[in-house]
Every structure is written in C-alpha cells, then in structure tokens.
Amino acid sequence: MSEEQLDPRVVRTRRMLHDAMRELLHDRDPVDISVTDITARAKVSRPTFYQHCGTPEELIATMVRDDLRDIIACGRRADDGDPLSRIRQIVGELNQRRCLYRRLMSHGPGLGRGKQELLAYLAGRTEEMIMARHPDLPARTAQEASRFIAGGMIVLLSGWLSSADPAPEPEVDQFCRRLWRLGESVVEGLAEA
Incomplete structure (x- = not known):
C-alpha cells in the first residue's frame, strides 16, 4: 500500500518514528537503540511503535x-538513460543520508534487513544495465555478476561513508x-567469458 493510500495519521506516525530513529542514529550505534529510546524521542507509546514495526x-x-x-522516484524523473547518472543519483542520496547509511554499512549483524534492501536495490539496477548491454547473456550469469558488483559497491560505499560529514x-x-569504472570492467568482462 502506497503512502498516498494510508490514513494520514499512519503516515504521520511512521514519519515521527523514522525521524526519531534518524536522530538517534546521529549519536548511537543501531544495536544500542531500544524501543524505549525510539518511543521517547518520537513521543509515541510502545503499542503505537509495535503497530508499525x-x-x-x-x-x-x-x-x-x-x-x-x-531515490528510485528521483532517478526516474531525472533518468537520461546514462547508468553513471543513476549511480550519481544513488550515491548523492546516500551521501545526504550519510549518518544512517554509515551506521548501516558498518554494523552488519544488527542491520541485516536494511543492508539486504540496499544490496537488492543495487543488484537490480546493475542487472538491468548488464541485460541492456548484453541481452544474449544467460540470466543466471547476469544475476551472479550483478550481485558481485552490488556486493563490491556495498564494501566500497562502507569505506567511503565512514566519515560523519557529507x-x-x-x-x-x-x-x-571510480565505482562506475570498476563495475563497467566487470560488465565488459562478461562479453569475453
């Protein structure tokens, strides 16, 4: 269900919870943030928290x-078909949300689901690029290559996002x-494989 279809109160509460978590992530590691911390910052009750997550x-x-x-919505509006501009869009947005993503990347065990969301997104965009360039490539090869590239991007992003300031x-x-050149060399190598 899209945000437009939700009750405005649900949307407002979700935003309050997200804002509270973002604020808490500025000062603490995710594994050190409790439900009590979130509800106190968001000024909502525990039952309200559990209704949402x-x-x-x-x-x-x-x-x-x-x-x-x-990010996807912004990318679609600004999409000129250039994969490098998509990468800039993604990295620019991650840079603006650096505090969240810095902690997300550096604290893997406690943030597996969030990291998996990002990995799946990057792999999906990479697979689209691979299939556009190499339409005859077997689907399994394209999937494996896209996961390989996305995993590498996660590792490089983790290091790059390590400072607190955008x-x-x-x-x-x-x-x-640099990301583009590395990814493109893998994609071009697929034609030779």
Whole structure:
C-alpha cells in the first residue's frame, strides 16, 4: 500500500518514528537503540511503535525501503538513460543520508534487513544495465555478476561513508566515477567469458 493510500495519521506516525530513529542514529550505534529510546524521542507509546514495526531493526529496514523508494522516484524523473547518472543519483542520496547509511554499512549483524534492501536495490539496477548491454547473456550469469558488483559497491560505499560529514560534490563525482569504472570492467568482462 502506497503512502498516498494510508490514513494520514499512519503516515504521520511512521514519519515521527523514522525521524526519531534518524536522530538517534546521529549519536548511537543501531544495536544500542531500544524501543524505549525510539518511543521517547518520537513521543509515541510502545503499542503505537509495535503497530508499525516489531523491532528497531524492522524500523531501520522500513526507513531504508522508503529511502530507496524516494531515490528510485528521483532517478526516474531525472533518468537520461546514462547508468553513471543513476549511480550519481544513488550515491548523492546516500551521501545526504550519510549518518544512517554509515551506521548501516558498518554494523552488519544488527542491520541485516536494511543492508539486504540496499544490496537488492543495487543488484537490480546493475542487472538491468548488464541485460541492456548484453541481452544474449544467460540470466543466471547476469544475476551472479550483478550481485558481485552490488556486493563490491556495498564494501566500497562502507569505506567511503565512514566519515560523519557529507562529502562535497566533487568528491561524490570522483567516487561515482571510480565505482562506475570498476563495475563497467566487470560488465565488459562478461562479453569475453
């Protein structure tokens, strides 16, 4: 169900919970954030929290899913068919939400679902690019290559997002070009395999 179809009170409460979690992530590691911390910051009751999600990890996964939905929507509006511009769009948005994604990347065990959401999104966009370039490639090969590239992107993003402050635009652009060159070399190597 899309946000437009939800009761406005549900949308408002979800945003309050997301905002509270984002604020808490500025100061703490995700594994150190309790339901009590979230409900106190959001000024909602525990039963209200549990109506929207079961655990803090679920809340983070929902936030990531919502972020990715927003990134996809922005990417579709700005899509000029250039895969590098898509990468810039994704990395630029992650850079703006750096606090959340820095912690998400560096605390894998407690944030498995959120990280899986991001990995699935990156793999899906990469698979689209691979199939557009190599339409005769077996689907399994394209899927494996896209997961390989997306996994590498996660590792590189984790290191790049390690500082707390958002990177300036030129640094974002340089990082995107490096990611693109690495991914493209794998994609081009598929033609030779």
